[in-house]
Amino acid sequence: MRINRTARHAVLAAVLALSAWLGQASAQGLVLDMPSWQATEPGTSDWWKALIADFEAENPGVRIEFTHEPFSGYNQKMVTRFAGGNPPDIFHMPAANFMVYAQEGWLAPLDARLAAAGSPVLDTWSPVQSSCEYQGETLCVVVLGYGYVLGWNETAFARAGLSAPPTTSEELIEMSRLLTVDLDGDGTIDQYGFVFPTVTHPGVEATAAAFIFEYAPDAHWVDAAGDLQRDAITYAWTQMRRLIDDGSVPLGLDNNAKRQFYVEARATMMLEGPWIQGNINSATDEIRAGLRVAQMPFGGAVYGGASNVLAVPADIPAERQELAWEFIQLFTTPEWQAAYATVAGQPPARSGVLADAFLEANANMGTYVEAAAVARDYLPPTFVDNYTRFRDLVVEATLAAVVQGQDYDRVLDQLQTDLRRLR
Amino acid sequence: MTPTPTLPAPRRRRLTSAARSRLFAFALLAPAVAVVVLVILYPLLMAAQMSFYDVKVFRVARGFSGDPHLRNYLDMLAAPGFWQSLRVTLYYVLWGTLGSFGIGLFTAVLLNHPFRGRMLARVLVVLPWPIPGVVAATIFMWMFNASFGVVNYLLLQLNVVQAPVSWFTQSGPALIAVLAATIWKGYPFFTITLLAGMQSIPKELYEAARVDGASADQQFRFITIPALRNVIGISLVISTLWLFRVFDIIFVMTGGGPSGATQTLAIQIYREAFQYFDMSYAAAIGMVTLALSIAATFLYLRATSKSFY
Numbered sequence: 001m002r003i004n005r006t007a008r009h010a011v012l013a014a015v016l017a018l019s020a021w022l023g024q025a026s027a028q029g030l031v032l033d034m035p036s037w038q039a040t041e042p043g044t045s046d047w048w049k050a051l052i053a054d055f056e057a058e059n060p061g062v063r064i065e066f067t068h069e070p071f072s073g074y075n076q077k078m079v080t081r082f083a084g085g086n087p088p089d090i091f092h093m094p095a096a097n098f099m100v101y102a103q104e105g106w107l108a109p110l111d112a113r114l115a116a117a118g119s120p121v122l123d124t125w126s127p128v129q130s131s132c133e134y135q136g137e138t139l140c141v142v143v144l145g146y147g148y149v150l151g152w153n154e155t156a157f158a159r160a161g162l163s164a165p166p167t168t169s170e171e172l173i174e175m176s177r178l179l180t181v182d183l184d185g186d187g188t189i190d191q192y193g194f195v196f197p198t199v200t201h202p203g204v205e206a207t208a209a210a211f212i213f214e215y216a217p218d219a220h221w222v223d224a225a226g227d228l229q230r231d232a233i234t235y236a237w238t239q240m241r242r243l244i245d246d247g248s249v250p251l252g253l254d255n256n257a258k259r260q261f262y263v264e265a266r267a268t269m270m271l272e273g274p275w276i277q278g279n280i281n282s283a284t285d286e287i288r289a290g291l292r293v294a295q296m297p298f299g300g301a302v303y304g305g306a307s308n309v310l311a312v313p314a315d316i317p318a319e320r321q322e323l324a325w326e327f328i329q330l331f332t333t334p335e336w337q338a339a340y341a342t343v344a345g346q347p348p349a350r351s352g353v354l355a356d357a358f359l360e361a362n363a364n365m366g367t368y369v370e371a372a373a374v375a376r377d378y379l380p381p382t383f384v385d386n387y388t389r390f391r392d393l394v395v396e397a398t399l400a401a402v403v404q405g406q407d408y409d410r411v412l413d414q415l416q417t418d419l420r421r422l423r
Numbered sequence: 424m425t426p427t428p429t430l431p432a433p434r435r436r437r438l439t440s441a442a443r444s445r446l447f448a449f450a451l452l453a454p455a456v457a458v459v460v461l462v463i464l465y466p467l468l469m470a471a472q473m474s475f476y477d478v479k480v481f482r483v484a485r486g487f488s489g490d491p492h493l494r495n496y497l498d499m500l501a502a503p504g505f506w507q508s509l510r511v512t513l514y515y516v517l518w519g520t521l522g523s524f525g526i527g528l529f530t531a532v533l534l535n536h537p538f539r540g541r542m543l544a545r546v547l548v549v550l551p552w553p554i555p556g557v558v559a560a561t562i563f564m565w566m567f568n569a570s571f572g573v574v575n576y577l578l579l580q581l582n583v584v585q586a587p588v589s590w591f592t593q594s595g596p597a598l599i600a601v602l603a604a605t606i607w608k609g610y611p612f613f614t615i616t617l618l619a620g621m622q623s624i625p626k627e628l629y630e631a632a633r634v635d636g637a638s639a640d641q642q643f644r645f646i647t648i649p650a651l652r653n654v655i656g657i658s659l660v661i662s663t664l665w666l667f668r669v670f671d672i673i674f675v676m677t678g679g680g681p682s683g684a685t686q687t688l689a690i691q692i693y694r695e696a697f698q699y700f701d702m703s704y705a706a707a708i709g710m711v712t713l714a715l716s717i718a719a720t721f722l723y724l725r726a727t728s729k730s731f732y
Contacts, residue, residue: 076697083482100700104480189570199591200680251589252569389699399681403592421502 029061032089032323035078038308039068043278047344051336055327062323064090075100082106087313090324095131095142095306096202099385102134108312109137113325120332126349128306128377140311141328142349144340146273147304147371148210150297151280155290156191156268165269166297169214169239172269176248179268193248195258195267196240198403203255204395206303208402209378210271211236214298220380221394228416240402251403263287271296273307274368277345293367304375341365347372386422393418467713474706481702495707504683504691505708512687512712515602516666516719522606523662524655527613532643534614535621545618552611556671563604564676567591594684597677601685604672609665613658620654621647656727663719667712688712 034052038044052064069077075097081087087106101107114121121129121138126145132138152165160179166172176193183190197203212219215235222228243249250261259276261267263283272279280291296302310331312324330336337348342358347368359366383390397415400406438446473481475491499505530548534541551559566573567590575587590596624647632642648655670689673679679686679694686694688708696705 079480079697079700083480085482085484100480198589200678250570252591386699392694392698396680396682399592403589404594404681 029063030320030323032062032064032320032327033067034064034090034092035067035069035074035088036092037069037071037074037094038092039066041278042281044344044346047339050339050343051331054336055330058330059323059326064327082313082315085315087315089313089316089320090327091311091313092143093140093309093311095128095140095309096387098131098140098306098309099134099387101311102139103385106314107139108314108321109139110141110312110325110328111138114138117329119329120350124351126306126351126372128304128375129349131306131377131379132309132311140309141332142306142309143331144274144307144346145304145349145372145375146275146307146347146368147302147373147375148206148271148273148296149276149293149367149371150295151262151270151272151276152292152294153262153265153268153287153290154292155287156265165292165294169211169298172297173239173242173246173248176243176269177246180246180248189247189250191265192250192261192267193246194243194269195250195253195261196243196270197253197255197258198244198249198251198399199254200395200399201254202391202395203258204398205391206378207271208233208236208240208394208398210296210298210303211239213303213376214300217300217376220382221390222380222382222419224382226382226419228412228419230412233412234408237398237401237408240398241405244402263291265290271303273304274347274372275307277364277368280364281345293364295367295371301376302371302374303378304372305378341369383419383422389422390419393422470706470709473703474710476703478703478706479700495704498704499707499711504686507683508686508688508691508708509711511598511683511685512667512689512715514598515605515669515685515687516663518602519605519609519666519669520659520662522602523609524613524659526606526610527658528617530610530614531617531621532647534618548614549611551607552615554608556608556669557675559604559608560672560675563600563607563672564591567600567603591677592681594681597681597684601673601676604676605666605669608672609662612662612665616654616658617651620651624650652727656723659727660720660723663723664716667716667719688715 036048038048048066052066056063071094075094078088078091078093078097079100082101082104091101091107093101113119121141126142128145129138129142132140132142150165156179157163157165157175160175160181162175162178166175172194179191179193180189181191182188196207209221212221212229212232212235215232216229219229219232221233244251250267253261258267258270259272259279262270262272263279265283265287270276276293280288280293283291310328312321312328316324332350334350334353337350337353338355338358340346340348341354341362345365347365348354351373354365354369359369379387380390393415397411401408401411472487472491474495475493476487476489477494478487534545534548538544565571567575569575569587569589569591572590574590575584578584578588588596590600628646628650629642632646637645668689669687670693673685673687673690674693677685679690689712692705692708692712695701695708
């Protein structure tokens with residue numbers, strides 16, 4: 001076959017262009033892959049991007065590709081990537097999914113590295129760092145450890161003649177009743193006193209557990225033998241049902257709708273993690289002026305846990321593992337931990353990095369930091385290995401007892417049977 | 424020298440024209456068959472095999488380990504959750520099919536008659552069909568919202584209920600809300616197929632019936648419905664298979680709750696596989712769902728296979 005001169009020149013030009021491109025790509029060095037659902041979140045993404053820029057400046061020739069993956073389906077996508085032998089290089093994940101990766105042996109142990117570096121993770125880190133342990137090994141580092149707080153609306157409180165947020169669940173129930181009103185007199189409730197999710201959603205478990213922690217600070221849903229703490233659960237369900245029976249809670253909302261009700265001043269109080277700040281910031285100027293946060297309105301322990309964590313995949317080349325670890329080390333420095341509060345607006349996992357002046361000027365941050373410091377992990381020790389299934393069972397049981405009004409003993413018996421089968 | 428005997432050259436067998444034509448047809452079909460085998464049959468066989476092992480997260484490179492067993496099937500049969508999902512599925516498929524078919528037949532009959540603005544009516548009637556399930560689910564979630572939904576508003580205005588219904592917190596109302604969205608999304612399929620079937624019925628049949636004094640009702644019962652039997656059969660099969668695997672509408676609206684009241688087998692399979700990462704158990708439920716779908720298809724086709732003409 002004869003190739004004319006023009007075609008030969010075209011092929012030659014293409015080969016040269018490809019070589020030049022490959023040469024350029026090689027000169028750019030290593031690219032680390034880091035997907036995250038927070039890559040577009042206002043505030044948090046700014047902090048991640050600044051941290052990444054600092055890492056790249058410290059490691060010339062290394063670039064981190066920080067890509068956005070939607071939270072819904074994030075875990076499924078990551079599991080698929082790990083199972084397909086294509087894990088990310090720096091692994092950012094929701095803490096609730098940690099066990100799937102740990103059980104499959106997909107995460108590199110960090111203990112030796114933490115010890116060799118004298119890492120602050122060993123002594124000045126969030127109390128829920130323990131949720132990164134699996135079979136005696138540390139497999140991740142907590143990015144955000146949180147405790148729940150009470151979001152309340154000072155404007156609505158003042159309108160009802162109330163001045164301060166509740167400090168017990170009895171006060172919460174009473175105030176919720178006073179704050180549930182038909183503002184325009186059309187026969188429809190325009191403002192509810194309290195809001196929590198009342199459809200199938202993990203937030204149902206969080207709300208019930210907050211009441212359980214009030215009843216018995218050392219208790220959880222189950223004891224060490226896996227038996228239900230029936231008195232504590234009955235107390236929690238009773239308090240929640242009283243709120244519903246009073247008409248103080250709008251029904252049929254999931255967690256997103258719950259937050260929307262709060263920022264639109266259609267609900268006056270809700271329990272939430274420190275990410276409530278993002279909701280408060282999204283409210284209109286008029287409403288935002290009245291939105292406040294306070295410590296949980298219960299005595300006892302504060303519901304909390306690890307929100308998200310960083311880990312090093314076990315099945316990536318050693319050079320990439322080392323760089324991922326260096327990234328985690330940079331993340332633990334006091335400067336970047338402080339910036340987590342100032343830029344991302346979230347309480348840092350490392351204690352003692354925030355200046356007093358900053359905390360005084362940002363009262364909400366002080367509340368988040370204080371709540372995180374005393375929070376009890378939401379993970380029941382007996383069901384750590386299959387927490388998702390456990391959580392779904394208690395969510396459905398709580399909805400049956402609290403929202404559908406089924407008999408507590410019958411629901412508890414069924415839940416106990418299901419949990420035994422689970423173990 | 425004796426001459427070497429030479430064998431006659433083998434005669435090349437020539438294909439007949441019909442055989443060549445068949446071969447050509449197979450050649451044309453081969454790529455499609457290869458794709459079907461690759462993307463449907465192979466995963467199906469893989470899932471069937473997986474259901475006899477203990478696989479949490481499947482990795483192709485690792486394959487299956489251990490001895491095959493029936494434990495997933497036995498666990499499934501012993502789990503009340505599976506039987507509840509099966510009940511919900513059958514209820515959902517039955518009422519979803521009947522509702523869609525009823526509205527589809529009604530609208531098809533309406534649109535089969537000439538009237539002013541029929542083209543516009545046809546467009547409006549089939550509008551729900553191309554709308555994505557997630558969008559339809561979101562629309563219905565707002566319509567059925569307990570505090571601000573239009574459904575509660577209408578029911579209160581008409582004095583059907585005395586207080587707003589909390590649709591997504593009670594088992595019965597949640598299933599009704601999910602079915603409403605499913606039927607709304609599904610009925611245009613019946614409208615389109617039944618309308619097409621009605622337009623292919625010879626006019627002479629109706630003319631003859633009118634001459635014989637048959638009423639409109641009798642024409643419908645004894646000509647339209649029998650003539651549509653095959654179309655109805657195929658439509659019911661397709662709709663039933665669609666309802667067996669509906670995921671988006673239910674997952675968005677209720678996530679399978681409350682208390683599993685709207686958890687169909689499709690939702691349970693998803694949760695077992697991608698929330699609890701118990702893929703073998705999910706595969707076992709998938710095999711049962713497949714068997715049910717095949718049985719339903721067989722029953723429908725058998726019931727409607729008699730030809731009218």
